[in-house]
Amino acid sequence: MDTRERYAAYAERIAGVSPSYAAWARSLDDGVVSVLDEVPESKRQPELLFAVARRLGADPADPGALRALVQEARPALLGALTSATVQANDPRRLAPVVPLFAALAARVGRPLGLVDAGAAAGLCSIPDRVTLDYVVGARSEVVRMHTASVEPGLHLVAEASGAVPTPAAEPIEVRARVALDPNPIDLAGPGAFDRLVEAVPPEATDRTALMREAARATLAAPPVRIRGTLPGDLDRALEALPDDVVPVVLTTGTLVYVPGADRQRFVDRVRERGVHWIALERTGILSGVAATLPDDVDPADPDAFATASLDGVALAVSDPFGVCVRWLADPNL
Structure with missing residues (x-):
C-alpha cells in the first residue's frame, strides 16, 4: 500500500x-x-x-x-x-484487553507487574482502574465485565459479540507499573495533557473528555517512566518491576511503529523471558498471532482492524478504537 x-x-x-x-x-x-x-x-x-x-x-x-x-x-x-512521535494514548483500547488482564490475574492468583510498552502518558497502564461494561446482543444487554476497586477510575462502554468472556469475579490487582516509551509524558508536567491530545481529531470532544478521565486515574497511580524503545529496552523495563509480581507486557497499537525485524525480536524476547504478553495490535502485523486467527477474520474488515491476544494467541478482534469487540474465545477457558 x-x-x-x-x-x-x-x-x-x-x-x-x-x-x-x-x-x-x-x-x-x-x-x-x-x-x-x-x-x-x-x-x-x-x-x-x-x-x-x-x-x-x-x-x-x-x-x-x-x-x-x-x-x-x-x-x-x-x-x-x-x-515527532505519535503520543495520543486512546484509553478506549482497554475495552478489549481488560478481560484479558482479568483472566490472567485469575489464572496466576498473584498481583501483576505491568510494563506498558509504547506507553506515552500511560493512559492504557490502568486496567485495574477500569470499570468496563459490554453491550451485548440484539437486546443490548449491559454486562459489567470488571469493576474498579479504587478511585479515581475510568468507565468504559463497548459493544461485544461472539464468545464474550465470563465477567471478572475479582478486581484486577496491578501492584507495579512501568511506562516504556521513546518520549514518555509526565502528566504532572505543564502542558502535558495538551501535548497528549494534539493528535486527537478536533471533533472528538468525547474522546478528549475520556482521555482526561483516564489521565486523572493515571495520576493517582503513576507509572515509573523509562525512556527507551523496543526491543532493546524491554529487559531494562522488566527489571524495574519488583520481584513479588507476575510480569506482563502490554502493547496497544505500539508494534506497527517498530520495524518488522525488531518486531519479531520483541516477540522472541518476550518468549525467552517467559513473561506474559497482552496485545491489541493491527490485525496481520504479527505473523504468529495471525496464525491463530480463524479463517473468517478478514484483516480488511474495519471491525477486525485490531487483534487482541494473550501470550501470542488471538482471542478477539475489534475496530481501530476498541469500541466494537468480537470475541473469538473466552480467555478464562
Whole structure:
C-alpha cells in the first residue's frame, strides 16, 4: 500500500468520526506526498502528520491547510515530522484487553507487574482502574465485565459479540507499573495533557473528555517512566518491576511503529523471558498471532482492524478504537 492508498484508507475509516481529518487525508497532492517520502516509514502515519501540522498552525477546518503548509513552511514541517512521535494514548483500547488482564490475574492468583510498552502518558497502564461494561446482543444487554476497586477510575462502554468472556469475579490487582516509551509524558508536567491530545481529531470532544478521565486515574497511580524503545529496552523495563509480581507486557497499537525485524525480536524476547504478553495490535502485523486467527477474520474488515491476544494467541478482534469487540474465545477457558 503506497502513501496515497494509505491515506485514502484512513480517510474512509475516520470519516464518520472526523470529517476534517478525512478531508485532510484526501487532500494529499504531490507536495505533501514528497514530504512524507523524505521521512522514515514510521513517521508517515496520518495522526502524526496531522498533529505536527496543527502544532505548526494548520487549521483542520481548512481542507487545503496541509498543502499550504508544505508550500509555505516545508523545512519546518519536515524537521518537526522527522523528530515527532505519535503520543495520543486512546484509553478506549482497554475495552478489549481488560478481560484479558482479568483472566490472567485469575489464572496466576498473584498481583501483576505491568510494563506498558509504547506507553506515552500511560493512559492504557490502568486496567485495574477500569470499570468496563459490554453491550451485548440484539437486546443490548449491559454486562459489567470488571469493576474498579479504587478511585479515581475510568468507565468504559463497548459493544461485544461472539464468545464474550465470563465477567471478572475479582478486581484486577496491578501492584507495579512501568511506562516504556521513546518520549514518555509526565502528566504532572505543564502542558502535558495538551501535548497528549494534539493528535486527537478536533471533533472528538468525547474522546478528549475520556482521555482526561483516564489521565486523572493515571495520576493517582503513576507509572515509573523509562525512556527507551523496543526491543532493546524491554529487559531494562522488566527489571524495574519488583520481584513479588507476575510480569506482563502490554502493547496497544505500539508494534506497527517498530520495524518488522525488531518486531519479531520483541516477540522472541518476550518468549525467552517467559513473561506474559497482552496485545491489541493491527490485525496481520504479527505473523504468529495471525496464525491463530480463524479463517473468517478478514484483516480488511474495519471491525477486525485490531487483534487482541494473550501470550501470542488471538482471542478477539475489534475496530481501530476498541469500541466494537468480537470475541473469538473466552480467555478464562
